[in-house]
Amino acid sequence: MEFFNTVGKAALGSRLRLMTATVTDDAAKIYELYGADFVPKWFPVFFVLGHDGEKTITEIATDIGHSQPSVSKIIKEMTKAGLVEENTTAQDKRRTVVTLSPKGVILSKNIAQQCIDVAVAIEGLISEANHNLWEALEEWEFLLEQKSLLRRVNEEKKLRESKEVKIVDYSPEYHSAFKALNEEWISNYFEIEETDRKALDNAEDYIIKKGGKIFVALYEGEPLGVCALIKMDASTGYDYELAKMAVSPKVQGKNIGWLLGQAVIESARTLGAKKVYLESNTILKPAINLYHKLGFEKVTGLATPYKRCNIQMELDLNQK
Template identity: 60%
Template sequence: MNFYEKAGKKAIGSRLRLLSDRITEDAGQLYALYGTNLQPKWFPVFYALSQGQEKTITAIAEEIRHSHPSVSKIIAEMARQEYVVEAKDQTDRRKNVVRLSAKGMAAAEKIETQYLDVGAAVEAISAQTNHDLWKAIGEWEFLLDQKSLLQRVNEQRKLRESSAVTIVDFEPRYGSAFRELNVEWISTYFKMEEADYKSLDNPQGYILDKGGHILVALYHGEPVGVCALIKMEHPDFDYELAKMAVSPKAQGKNIGWLLGQAVLEKARLLGARKVFLESNTLLKPAINLYHKLGFQKITGYPSPYERSNIQMAVTL
């Protein structure tokens, strides 16, 4: 078993790079074999220009999906070898356009036979395989355009780490965590207010004894997140989602999402129709989370908090 078979899919980048290096090495020899003497890394730019239309570097970069500096460097190399020429755009003198030179056009004509043979060779390889690599590459590119590998790996990381998270009902032993986690995040962005002290100093009397609930997120048994469901005496709302806080050391583990889902499910079981919350638009990750949970912006209700500049509600 070779290294890549042992390493498996985690080595996909390295294996693709190895395959690319093998093909690129052959490509360099193919250009020499057919007498075009191009460099493999020039090919996307060369092919884009060989279609006959002069283009700006920006247009080429967008077409071949390379960075602007990368294309600029390739153009400079090709210009030194007299394969391309640059000139002012006739319609916009502020821009430079690039086109193939006479030498470049001759190479474009000469390379057509190379294209035929390379295409036939690739088709022959494909005919001997169980999977069409060219189509698979297209599918991968499409899927990665929708969501990058980085995003997908991070999602898997969150799923794995969230499996170690349990959501439990509040107990007196979690009182200090409820207070400390909230004081930590409030003090990071704002200042503690009177309404904060009321609920954090006496969660039993201010929240629980009035028909509310507090949920605690445990990560490997340690309290790292909290969220309250406060009973409201209001004609429009049944409960308020409040005092959600997650320890900085536990962020990125989907804990806010798990707490939010659990709190709303608790509200449903209690027969709630509508849940209210207040926040501040400075807290963009929190606002995004609330939207993801189904909350929508509302207006017109008084607030006990100076820091509140957005109110939201969700119908269950």
């Protein structure tokens, strides 16, 4: 159809639904062809009961990959049609066990040849096609199980939007953004402490003039993310600390934290650093995951000026 040629792969769901509708319409007519008063959507439940005998609704749902409410609805419809009944002889009376009725058993035997004919027809269709749809579906199901379409699209969105982010060096014009972003972030989870004030109120004296750096992430020209590389005392065993990373909630999910972290680490490497240190709190799971992704590993030992710190991490640049 011209619509699908125009829209392209973004219409995958619509195209699959259209094919499903076409096949389902034919399936209903095929049941009529074989004299079976049967609804196509019943088939997975009907097949499981015909093949395995009595089953609970939960067991059927697990077997066919449907939800329990969906299976319950189908069971009710099939019961009304006289194809399914509760197994009153089941040992465990606390569970609702269903089985094919005598009418259902007869129908199951009658449509056995139908299933064979359908399978042969599908094989013929596969032999005429350039691509084996059945095998492709198995492969796609496996790949989507490993990584869903939602996750894949989200990754592409992040990648595209991250290309619109520009990381720049700190200049006095960004002081208010550096301070405001950090105050917003810290206040959201903790309390601003004295050491925070020293860095946020006097960024140039406390960080820049002592040999550190501050990076600013611009998105559409607006400073919406910051991160500092603070020079540490040689007695600590570390060269620099990654600190004061804050990203505006307006742009979270655009990989800005990752881009800032990479900029800080690359700067530390350029400055000849061997080890970079950071402090955080384990309630900040996204941040901890980011630090692990950047290569940081948990350590212990240094005294911290922050009450909120309950985890310390380091990045050994000699190993990266």
